[in-house]
Amino acid sequence: MKTAVCFDFDGTLGDTETPAMEVAFWEVAAYLPDLPLGDAAALHSFKQDFIQNNAGRAFEFMVEDEREKRGLPCVEEAWAVPPSDTQLLKLLDEARANFQLPPIKEVLTAKPFPSIFIMQKEETNMALAVATQACDGVVDVCQTLTEEKIPFCIATTSPKPRVPISVKAAKLDAYFPPEKIHSGESDFDPPRFKPAPDVYLKAAAAENCAPGDCVAVEDSGSGVGSAANAGMGLILGYVGGSHIPADKKASHAEMLMSGGKSEDGRGALLVVEEFRNLASLIRVYKQDQETGNGGKGKAGSYSFSDDVIQKLQGRVWLPGGKVVVTN
Numbered sequence: 001m002k003t004a005v006c007f008d009f010d011g012t013l014g015d016t017e018t019p020a021m022e023v024a025f026w027e028v029a030a031y032l033p034d035l036p037l038g039d040a041a042a043l044h045s046f047k048q049d050f051i052q053n054n055a056g057r058a059f060e061f062m063v064e065d066e067r068e069k070r071g072l073p074c075v076e077e078a079w080a081v082p083p084s085d086t087q088l089l090k091l092l093d094e095a096r097a098n099f100q101l102p103p104i105k106e107v108l109t110a111k112p113f114p115s116i117f118i119m120q121k122e123e124t125n126m127a128l129a130v131a132t133q134a135c136d137g138v139v140d141v142c143q144t145l146t147e148e149k150i151p152f153c154i155a156t157t158s159p160k161p162r163v164p165i166s167v168k169a170a171k172l173d174a175y176f177p178p179e180k181i182h183s184g185e186s187d188f189d190p191p192r193f194k195p196a197p198d199v200y201l202k203a204a205a206a207e208n209c210a211p212g213d214c215v216a217v218e219d220s221g222s223g224v225g226s227a228a229n230a231g232m233g234l235i236l237g238y239v240g241g242s243h244i245p246a247d248k249k250a251s252h253a254e255m256l257m258s259g260g261k262s263e264d265g266r267g268a269l270l271v272v273e274e275f276r277n278l279a280s281l282i283r284v285y286k287q288d289q290e291t292g293n294g295g296k297g298k299a300g301s302y303s304f305s306d307d308v309i310q311k312l313q314g315r316v317w318l319p320g321g322k323v324v325v326t327n
Contacts, residue, residue, distance in 0.1 A: 002207075003209070003282075003285065003290075004215070005153075006154070006204065006214055007152060007217045008156055008219060008220070010158055013135060013176075014138075014167070016166050017051070017055045019127050020124050021050070021051040022047075022098075022099070023099060023120065023124050024120060026104075029088075030104060030108075037088060058185070059117060075117075079108075083104070083105075089103075100130055121159065125161065131169075132165075132169035133169075135241055136240060137240075139172070152180075153176070153203050154167075154176055155182050155184075155216070156182070157193050159183055159186045160181070160183050164181060183199065184196070194225065195221075198230075211231045211232050218237060219239065219241055222261050225262040228266040234269060237253060237317075254321070270318050277312045281304065309324055314326065
């Protein structure tokens with residue numbers, strides 16, 4: 001029986017959520033009246049909350065939520081009036097310089113992009129081309145799966161060419177050629193964003209594998225929902241990306257297991273902090289599938305033995321608030 005692995009990309013394979021969300025935050029921040037400009041600690045906390053709450057979501061949804069929450073004018077109206085606050089402009093430019101992006105006033109005055117949405121996509125590509133790195137342990141896992149002849153691919157909401165650009169920058173292109181990259185935004189018309197199941201269904205079909213025989217690896221609630229809604233056989237959560245602060249990893253893990261974005265309430269079976277753990281978990285699941293002990297995409301239909309869990313590294317979160325810490 002064939003088992004395939006479908007990885008989310010941003011924040012899972014590639015440590016891209018931090019640079020991508022930094023770009024998105026500072027583009028949105030230019031229009032937020034409640035930005036705590038005079039308090040560095042408060043501003044950092046404000047930014048971190050934005051990043052954690054929006055990681056894995058389409059930029060269009062982020063903008064609309066922030067606009068509606070504050071009763072701001074429509075996006076087109078706000079876009080027509082560049083910010084003028086000197087302190088704000090200085091902050092924006094300092095942040096943008098980290099990703100080799102031009103000063104914000106220069107961009108918003110010249111208007112080289114027809115909308116803030118196009119600007120976000122293009123500037124994110126520019127930033128990721130210089131900032132993307134693979135998450136720790138990703139190369140080792142990809143090499144192990146390759147050696148064990150377990151097929152794997154990418155199932156992401158993010159668009160092309162953003163993901164191929166990031167894959168190349170992270171030096172993962174040998175493992176993920178173009179045909180192994182599936183995008184909910186670029187491969188469907190209209191786009192099908194997670195938690196819709198479409199991109200996982202497409203990825204499984206491309207591997208000639210039934211969804212119930214596939215493993216999904218995710219770092220976001222919407223991604224877990226997408227995998228659950230597609231009926232993926234096993235869903236594993238990952239919280240090792242730099243976009244999840246150390247003091248928020250436990251709550252993020254609980255969120256991934258809660259199933260808040262899935263139609264049947266199914267969440268990740270467990271969550272790991274160390275990406276390297278995934279190789280052994282996938283191997284065990286594949287063996288159980290081959291012997292008839294694997295689940296078929298139903299909540300509670302599969303579990304790992306205590307012996308398997310105890311051999312993992314770092315923190316592992318299990319349903320019911322249980323946390324296993326191993327060396």
